[in-house]
Amino acid sequence: MIHRLPEEQQALLELVEGFRRETVAPQADRWEREHAFPRPVFDQLAAMDLTGLPFGEDVGGSQIPFATYLMVVEELARGHLAVGLGLSVHTLATWGIDAHATAPQREQLVPALVAGRALGAYSLSEPGSGSDAAAMTTVARRDGEVYRLDGVKAWVTHGGIADRYLVMARTGEAGARGISAFVVDADQPGLTVAAPEQKMGMWASPTAQLVFEDAPVPVDRLIGDEEGTGFRIAMASLDGGRLGIAACATGLAQAALDAALGYAREREQFGRPIAEFQGVSFLLADMATRTEASRTLWQSAADRRDHGFDVTRTAAMSKLFATDAAMQTTTDAVQVFGGYGYTTDFPVERYMREAKVLQIVEGTNQIQRLVIGRQLTGSRG
Template identity: 50%
Template sequence: MPATRLMPTDEAADLIELTREICHKELAPKVDESERKHLFPKATFRTLGAAGLLSLPYPEEFGGGGQPYEVYLQVVEEIASAWMSVAVGVSVHSLTAYPVATFGTDAQKAALLPGMLSGEQLGAYCLSEPLAGSDIASMTTRATPTGDGSYSLKGTKAWISHAGHADYYTTFARTADTGSKGLSTFVVPADAAGLAFAAPERKMGLHGDPVAQVMFDGVVVDGARRIGEEGQGMMMALSALDSGRLGIAAGATGLAQAALDQAATYANERHQFGRPIASNQGLAFLLADMEAAVTSARATYLHAARLKDAGRPFSKEAAVAKLVATDAAMKVTTDAVQVLGGAGYTEDFPLERYLREAKVTQIFEGTNQIQRLVISRHVLAG
């Protein structure tokens, strides 16, 4: 059963109900086949976009939903409980609009945000590289001024969601050899000459979320598509990741909730020795621990979101939420498979897929080892 929410407004409650209805009617009937066949759910993103669910945390004046981050994240959680690949895509898309919405000029916001927030466009976030994952400052993709106000981008990005399917690529590239202070941000249109894509990675899960390398071979980008000043890219990337980590935390919570719901239903319906297996205290306590993990995960991401909505620092809390929620997702999906026993190990139930999908949440948007590093630095700084 869907978890009970305390909504800040009636409008927010209506949004959650709309999301649940779309998940029930549009996402749930398609997820198994799409994941099995590795199909990219472009039409599903169009559906969510038409419902206004791809632009919730952004200003209404540019086509956004004007909703608190707290509400947006609960929408992501609901989507994840039905289809994790799509929830990850929603989080990624929101991340791609963040630099323009937060650091762009008025002219850039007017030119770019309406398309990004219309529901008709889908973005990709090009930060990681083959040899620059957690160490963002070591990236080598370079943006070289052409002399006419444009830049020529050359290099390779890795692990990019929506590669080959996106309408634009929010890209970080080096404009100076000054380490972390030499990175800049660009919005690259998908039809730019010289933009190419490798074959999708062969992943263990999230098969509806194609991930591939993106190659920039002399891709010319107008200077008007550089967001902020040269050298501000690192600051933008880290700021965006704080928000992106909350998206992954919310998605991981939704995935864990789905696994818990499946396990509880099975425990009530499966009979052994003349009674439901749920009547065994050992199994009932396992379900109780799973519920505690899911509830704790939800509390951490909502706490961080409320700090963000209040304009207060939330970097540490975002790292805590990402760490707690994704570890919870891994534990809960593993335990859910155990509740179903042999049945949980088969493809007859979605739990084996949930388990495979949970693993990557501990890796992307900063590994959980990086989250512990971020948290410890905040703690030790006093």
Template identity: 55%
Template sequence: MPADRLLPSPEAGELIDLVRTIGEKEIEPRVVDDEAKARFPREVFAILGEAGLLALPYPEEFGGGGQPYEVYLQALEEIAYRSASVAVGVSVHSLSCFPLAYHGTDDQRAALLPRLLSGTLLGAYCLSEPHAGSDPAAMTTAARPDPDGGYRLSGTKAWVTHGGAADFYTVFARTSEDRSGGISCFLVDAGTAGMDVHPPERKMGLTASPTTQIGFDAAPVPADRLIGTEGNGLRIALAALDAGRLGIAAAAVGLAQRALDDAVAYAKERQAFGKAIIDHQGLGFLLADMAAAVESARATTLAAARRRDAGLPAGKAASIAKLVATDAVMKVTEDAVQVFGGAGYTKDYPVERYMREAKIMQIFEGTNQIQRLVISRHLARG
């Protein structure tokens, strides 16, 4: 059933209705086949782009939707209700646009941002490396000055969502040996000479979303593709991740809501000992706990979004939202499999896929152990 939402305006309600309609007509009919065949649904992203749904929280003057995060995240949740892979892709695209939108020059934004936000181009975010995931300051990918101007980019990025499918890559690379102050941000076009897309990772979930390593071998990057100033890249990356964590939290809530709804529907139909299994207290209480987890995760995520929209510090709130929502979706999807019993352990029902998809949400955009570290540091600072 549709989530019971409190939205800030009738226009926001119309936007959510549009997202729900596109989800029902364009995403739902193909998601099972796309996941089974590890097929990236680029056509769906084109449809979302044409509807203005790939850039909802960005300024309208550059082709964005001009929506507050409170609305954007609920739209993202509706997409995740139909496909976690697509929802994560929308969140990653928005994340890849963040550095340019908030740290680019006026000329860079005017020249590049409309194309990125229009939905005709799809973005990817390249921060992690094979040996530098939770510790991005340990990255070794380097951008060296090119004698002809610009930079030459060399190194390997890992866990790149949309690797090989994206049209542009937001890449973080070292421009000096300073551990945290020597990292810079670049916008790199797909197909750049010296750029090599590795084969997709073989993942347990989100199989319709390609994840690859990206290698750079003296790949040329023009000087005007440096975003912000040299050495400011890590601060840009971490600020972007605060926004990205809210996107993943919303995707987790949407997936958890779907798992809950499927479990409730099955429990109403399945009979045991002469009555629907939902009427047995043991199972009814399990479903009640699942519902409480979904509502709590949604409330926590939207509370963080509203802080961000109000211009208040939201870093701690974003980490709390990501932690709470992704731990919740893992528990809710696991319990959904339990509700289905033996049938839930088969591929005849999608709840086993939901559980596989949920696991990665506790890992990417900063593992939940890292979220606890971030939260504890905020507490220590008072």
């Protein structure tokens, strides 16, 4: 469904588009080569009031529709995936706290995240429990006025650079009902961060393990009024996070399409631009169609979310379709460039490497199919 945006939201998107074009995109290759997280850019996002867009005004947010916030994420990812994904992950962690914290916790913990003074991260997976998140073994044992955390969390985006982590740990029985959610600050005693993972792509976005050794986390950092709600918090947060990944994938696909189209118009073979050859123009047509379909799907899901509907299924669909589409579109972009696309002289090889991780993070696309199938059939199998 297409809506005309209010004037102030349209102005916001135009501001972000200029920021993407003038500040983010020109530096993306350098940040990737240097494996440098662009923290100054996030400070600029904070100064532009972009780190708390979908949150309530009572905690300092802008309270804009989630769909409009995702348009911002897409635009930033079009300039550099690490920036768009970084904002999405920050929002994922912040939303998990904001939506489920007690009133005193919300007042204490959320405003700094919304204002961008603190960078957020989300920690659910472990070395032995990725897709089977309920099998986690990190434990939090009550000891007077603290919980003592022991275990290893894995694949944490912003690991080592975040200021505040939303961490799931086991406080009770085996399975989902024994999991609770905690907010852990980066300077928490007993918390160390392992060396960043050496990844195929997304070099400017550090991913690392968190190691907890008898870490005394205060009782008031248990999110909510009781133990055992952590898995529900984690899954509810992922609905929005998966829409964020879909928006990132769409932005990345758009960047690949932009590059391929520009090159095809300039590159000549047999006396004319290669864009005029049917083989190339059909590739471009498919790339554009997939990208627009991805955008339409996540915008529809986000619109449903803004109107109070459950989006577990449509969020999974959006993440599944948009990330598969981005993988195909970036691969096709390399093909349009031919041999040059396989070199680091052009950004499409980076886009292709970056697209792959989007099919994996926040639930592999096989897990998305499982979620969709269960929603359709009512099955638990």
